[in-house]
Amino acid sequence: MNLRVLACCALASVAAPLSAHAFLDHAKPAAGAVLHAPPENVMLLFSDGLDPESNVEVLDASGHSVAAGRLMISGNCIMAPLRPLGPGKYRVVWHAVSIDDHRTQGAYEFVIKP
Amino acid sequence: MHMLPKGAVRAAALVLAAAITASPGQAHGVIGQRFFPATIATDDPFAADELAFPTVSWFDHETDVDFDYSKTILPGFAIEVGMGHVNAHEPGEPRARGFDNLKISPSVEVYRNPAHEFILTTGLEWSVGGIGSRSIAERSSTYTPTVKFGKGFGDLPDSLKYLRPLAVTGTVGYAIPGGGDEPKSIEWGGAIEYSLLYLQNNVRDEGLGRFVSHLTPIVEFAFSSPTRSGAGLTTGTINPGLIWSGQRLQLAAEAMIPLNRASGNGTGFIAQLHFYIDDLFPHSLGRPIFGGRQ
Numbered sequence: 386m387n388l389r390v391l392a393c394c395a396l397a398s399v400a401a402p403l404s405a406h407a408f409l410d411h412a413k414p415a416a417g418a419v420l421h422a423p424p425e426n427v428m429l430l431f432s433d434g435l436d437p438e439s440n441v442e443v444l445d446a447s448g449h450s451v452a453a454g455r456l457m458i459s460g461n462c463i464m465a466p467l468r469p470l471g472p473g474k475y476r477v478v479w480h481a482v483s484i485d486d487h488r489t490q491g492a493y494e495f496v497i498k499p
Numbered sequence: 500m501h502m503l504p505k506g507a508v509r510a511a512a513l514v515l516a517a518a519i520t521a522s523p524g525q526a527h528g529v530i531g532q533r534f535f536p537a538t539i540a541t542d543d544p545f546a547a548d549e550l551a552f553p554t555v556s557w558f559d560h561e562t563d564v565d566f567d568y569s570k571t572i573l574p575g576f577a578i579e580v581g582m583g584h585v586n587a588h589e590p591g592e593p594r595a596r597g598f599d600n601l602k603i604s605p606s607v608e609v610y611r612n613p614a615h616e617f618i619l620t621t622g623l624e625w626s627v628g629g630i631g632s633r634s635i636a637e638r639s640s641t642y643t644p645t646v647k648f649g650k651g652f653g654d655l656p657d658s659l660k661y662l663r664p665l666a667v668t669g670t671v672g673y674a675i676p677g678g679g680d681e682p683k684s685i686e687w688g689g690a691i692e693y694s695l696l697y698l699q700n701n702v703r704d705e706g707l708g709r710f711v712s713h714l715t716p717i718v719e720f721a722f723s724s725p726t727r728s729g730a731g732l733t734t735g736t737i738n739p740g741l742i743w744s745g746q747r748l749q750l751a752a753e754a755m756i757p758l759n760r761a762s763g764n765g766t767g768f769i770a771q772l773h774f775y776i777d778d779l780f781p782h783s784l785g786r787p788i789f790g791g792r793q
Contacts, residue, residue, distance in 0.1 A: 405746045405778035406529065409700045410709075417703030432746055485781035490613075491532045493701050 406489055407433040407461065407481040416493035423470035423497050427477055431461040436482040441465045444476045451475065472499040527775050531613030532701055533651035534694065535666060536742040539751045539771040540719040541688040542670050544620040544647035546577035546606050548776035548785045554583075558736070558755045558767025561587040563599075571777075571787040575608040585635045597632020600640075606647070616651030616666070628677060639678030643686055646671050653701065664697035674723075682730040688721035696744070715742045719753060734762040738769065749773045 411430040414420055427443050435458050443451050443465055457464045463479070475497070480490040527547035528535040537543050539554060547569060554565040565583035572578060580603055586596040606622030621644070628640035651666040669689035676683065692715050699705060699712040722735030740753025755767035777785035 405775070405781070406527075406534075408534070408696070408746075412700070412704070415704030416700055487778070487781070489529060489534075491701055 405433045405483060405485070406487040407431040407435055407439075407483040408489060409479070409481075409491055410461075412477070412493070414495040416495070418495040420495060420497045424467060426464050426466045428462065428464045429477075429479055431463070431481055431483075433487075434461050434484040435463060436484055436486070438482040439463055439480065441477060441479040443467060444478065445470075446474050470497055472497050527777055530611060530618050530649065531616045531651070532653050532697070533616040533666060534696065534744070535649050535651070535668065536692070536715050536717075536744045536749055536751070537773050538668060538690045538717070538719055539740075539742075539753065539769060539773075540721045540736070540738050540755075541668070541690060542604075542606075542622070542645070542647055543668050543690075544608070544618050544649040544670075546571060546575050546608050546620065548577070548780075550774040550776055551771055552774075554769065554771040556755065556767060556769035558769070559757070559763030559765065560589050561585060570784075573790045574787050575611075576787075577606055579604040579606070582631075587635070595634040597635040598630075600629070600631040600636040601627045603627060606645075614654070616649075616653050618649045620647040621645065622647065624672065637676075637681075639676060639681070641674055641676050641681075643672040643674040645673075645686075651697075653697065660702050661698075663702055664694045666692050666694065668692075682725045682727040684726060684730075685724045686722075687724065688719065688735065690717055690719040692717040692742075710743070713744050715744065716740075717742055717751075717753070720758075722758065732759060732761045734758060736762060736767070740769075747775050747778045749775070 408431065409429060410432045413428045414424050427441060429441060437458055439458055441456060441463050445451050451468050451470060453466045453468045474494055476492060476494050478492045480488065482488055527549055528537065528545050535543060535545065537549060537551065548571050549569050551567040554567070556563045563583050563585050565581060567579055567581035569577045569579040580601070582601050583599045585599050588594045602624055604622055604624040606620050608618060608620050610619040624643040624645060626641040629638050630636065647668070647670040649666065649668045653663045655663050667689060670687065672686040674684045674686050695707055695712050695714050699707055717740055719738040720735065722733050724733040725731050735758045736755040737758060738753035738755050740751060742749055742751040750772060752770040755769055757763040779785060
């Protein structure tokens, strides 16, 4: 487990407001990013605390999941570990359920260059 | 006692019928991946728990301060109550000031398509005659059945991805004065907006930072067209501006540019502080009275 990611999630949880819509605040890899090395995970940081019903999927160009294990949801952070990825275009699809049951959703793409 | 005209009764019946059969809705301004901020010169198409106070405008020798509160009764069905204070000082005329008539506006979200970021809403605005100050308000009521919509362009192809943050809203209403010889009119308008939040989160992270990414550049337009020939020109304003949307409130400011000379003189200004009641009080005031939240 990436300790920096865990630390980030813990800090974000403390900073999270009590309840509201969970809008995406920060994403890594970011929307539209062009990477030269594959990421080990996708991490999304939201503007509010998340319910465990929240989800993120990372799909390759043919629509298959490239997840490597269970999602980690902590505070307002959600992290999806990934299999070793090859070059190509990937799509991140998320839906967030805030702790007071407001629902939001989104999607974006990133590219890994050869 | 004011009698409702037949057209207004029919419109109210339609609104209520739609409320009973309406599909459940989400809270303020969210449809699919899109968040629509609340527009300030025109009604947006969401039935939500929200409070706009104050909305302050300075235009054509008149200063208005308005209050609007919208409460969801059922998911997708809300009733808005609004009132405003007017201070008008036309050159060469005595100053007129006081409260305008109370407005009561039920609205129902009749169709939602999250995949295409589309929403259609019907409503009725009832401007209750005789409530406001004699020097400002009409003595008779006006009933305006209205259709409103919102459409985000997140479904555009990759080749047009920088247009995906664009969205439009629109409203068309038929104002029926309940008494006197006032002409009927079409009240219409809308907004064209570009969401920097959508750009940042769904298209490409441009590193805009927290404050800037919550801005929505917008152009609103609000027009009134009399339907009787000889009753005058279409009047209204075109309002370019900015909306900043936070987690629980938004701030908006727009210039008001008259459409023509009949619409007024000089550029005005309108600003609004708007609270998302569903986010401020998610377990009490911010929920529909019946039916819970979807």
